Amino acid sequence: MRTNILSVALQLVKDEGWQSLSIRKIADAIEYSVPVIYDHFENKEAILFELSMDGFRLLERTLEKNKKKYPNPEQLLKAHAEAYWSFAFKNPEYYQLMYGLGMPCSGIGRVKPQLNCFRDYIGQAIEGIVKEKKSSDDETCFKIYAFWSVLHGLISIVMMRCSDIDDSTMNKKVMDDTVEAFIKNL
Amino acid sequence: MRTNILSVALQLVKDEGWQSLSIRKIADAIEYSVPVIYDHFENKEAILFELSMDGFRLLERTLEKNKKKYPNPEQLLKAHAEAYWSFAFKNPEYYQLMYGLGMPCSGIGRVKPQLNCFRDYIGQAIEGIVKEKKSSDDETCFKIYAFWSVLHGLISIVMMRCSDIDDSTMNKKVMDDTVEAFIKNL
DNA sequence: AAAAAATACCTAACGGTGTTAGCAAAGGTA
DNA sequence: TACCTTTGCTAACACCGTTAGGTATTTTTT
Numbered sequence: 001m002r003t004n005i006l007s008v009a010l011q012l013v014k015d016e017g018w019q020s021l022s023i024r025k026i027a028d029a030i031e032y033s034v035p036v037i038y039d040h041f042e043n044k045e046a047i048l049f050e051l052s053m054d055g056f057r058l059l060e061r062t063l064e065k066n067k068k069k070y071p072n073p074e075q076l077l078k079a080h081a082e083a084y085w086s087f088a089f090k091n092p093e094y095y096q097l098m099y100g101l102g103m104p105c106s107g108i109g110r111v112k113p114q115l116n117c118f119r120d121y122i123g124q125a126i127e128g129i130v131k132e133k134k135s136s137d138d139e140t141c142f143k144i145y146a147f148w149s150v151l152h153g154l155i156s157i158v159m160m161r162c163s164d165i166d167d168s169t170m171n172k173k174v175m176d177d178t179v180e181a182f183i184k185n186l
Numbered sequence: 187m188r189t190n191i192l193s194v195a196l197q198l199v200k201d202e203g204w205q206s207l208s209i210r211k212i213a214d215a216i217e218y219s220v221p222v223i224y225d226h227f228e229n230k231e232a233i234l235f236e237l238s239m240d241g242f243r244l245l246e247r248t249l250e251k252n253k254k255k256y257p258n259p260e261q262l263l264k265a266h267a268e269a270y271w272s273f274a275f276k277n278p279e280y281y282q283l284m285y286g287l288g289m290p291c292s293g294i295g296r297v298k299p300q301l302n303c304f305r306d307y308i309g310q311a312i313e314g315i316v317k318e319k320k321s322s323d324d325e326t327c328f329k330i331y332a333f334w335s336v337l338h339g340l341i342s343i344v345m346m347r348c349s350d351i352d353d354s355t356m357n358k359k360v361m362d363d364t365v366e367a368f369i370k371n372l
Numbered sequence: 373a374a375a376a377a378a379t380a381c382c383t384a385a386c387g388g389t390g391t392t393a394g395c396a397a398a399g400g401t402a
Numbered sequence: 403t404a405c406c407t408t409t410g411c412t413a414a415c416a417c418c419g420t421t422a423g424g425t426a427t428t429t430t431t432t
Contacts (some may be wrong), residue, residue: 373432374431374432375430375431375432376429376430376431376432377428377429377430377431378427378428378429378430379426379427379428379429380425380426380427380428381424381425381426381427382423382424382425382426383422383423383424383425384421384422384423384424385420385421385422385423386419386420386421386422387418387419387420388417388418388419388420389416389417389418389419390415390416390417390418391414391415391416391417392413392414392415393412393413393414393415394411394412394413394414395410395411395412395413396409396410396411396412397408397409397410397411398407398408398409398410399406399407399408399409400405400406400407400408401404401405401406401407402403402404402405402406
């Protein structure tokens with residue numbers, strides 16, 4: 001039932017966007033009355049939170065695959081960037097929910113631990129590249145955020161239709177170039 | 187009246203956040219009935235859109251000042267980054283509205299022209315730095331987005347409380363370092 | 373088997389939202 | 403005086419998240 005609610009909610013969002021997701025529509029879709037939903041979730045935010053966790057888990061699984069596939073840390077970091085970008089645009093509903101893009105923010109803040117877990121994937125790759133340079137932990141941490149910012153910033157800008165570059169491969173190229181430059185500078 | 191509605195709405199948002207802004211509360215605050223608001227704005231989104239334009243204009247004014255103050259393009263670009271960051275955290279309500287952070291997205295998409303206008307400020311500074319290298323227009327455009335992404339990405343992450351760096355000066359340092367590296371690589 | 377307790381599910385409501393139809397009073401114009 | 407435009411209101415519509423309270427049905431206990 002819980003699972004059913006979540007999957008129906010996700011489907012509704014894919015069809016009509018976050019804006020129009022409502023408890024009543026979920027109830028209709030699972031063919032039960034409204035209060036049944038509250039037997040399984042405290043409130044609407046709890047549903048959104050659970051879905052955002054699904055999003056983080058899905059992303060994490062992709063990054064985990066990369067970790068096994070690319071022993072070279074530089075290739076690994078590039079693959080992570082690639083995977084992150086492609087996750088965002090293959091699952092825009094998830095990405096928007098995870099970072100509160102264009103929607104009331106659900107469980108942002110509570111999501112931090114999950115984020116840290118993901119962040120470590122990038123951190124590991126960066127540390128792999130930078131290890132011989134013996135940079136401090138602080139510096140590595142900064143670099144993780146710098147790298148993350150480039151990815152998240154550009155994805156946000158494109159996803160919110162703020163970019164005037166219409167060709168999506170061009171937007172992707174901006175990311176690729178920046179990632180390249182970032183790695184060269186590590 | 188129009189102005190009054192906008193300023194009251196902004197005040198309500200500063201006090202209670204976007205989530206709890208409602209037409210009825212605006213009506214109460216201006217001491218008129220609800221339909222009066224619809225004589226001046228088509229709907230709630232139109233109010234939010236107008237406020238977001240105010241945000242862009244406010245930001246633009248700051249960048250305009252920089253343009254006059256810093257003839258050196260490198261210093262100008264740094265000052266723009268500084269101003270952008272400080273605008274975001276001095277006026278989080280505006281920034282959130284402008285980019286749809288954690289709220290139903292208002293006029294995102296319609297905001298694009300205004301964004302381009304702002305973007306040119308960064309573009310001008312970058313072109314000033316890079317002019318002797320004779321890079322193509324496309325490349326400059328890419329660099330604008332790359333630069334913008336770093337700023338917007340980190341600001342988003344911090345503003346949505348996704349960063350685990352608690353000290354805000356440290357978050358700022360991540361930006362400063364990245365900006366520094368970005369300029370060196372132009 | 374009978375009584376009690378727990379479960380599953382519903383109807384109906386409360387207070388809130390954005391939005392609009394329709395009416396009443398006031399003021400200016402012919 | 404009669405008309406029209408403006409200004410503002412009340413009251414409603416349809417939706418929202420949430421919850422109180424009731425009714426069957428099933429399970430457990432005596």
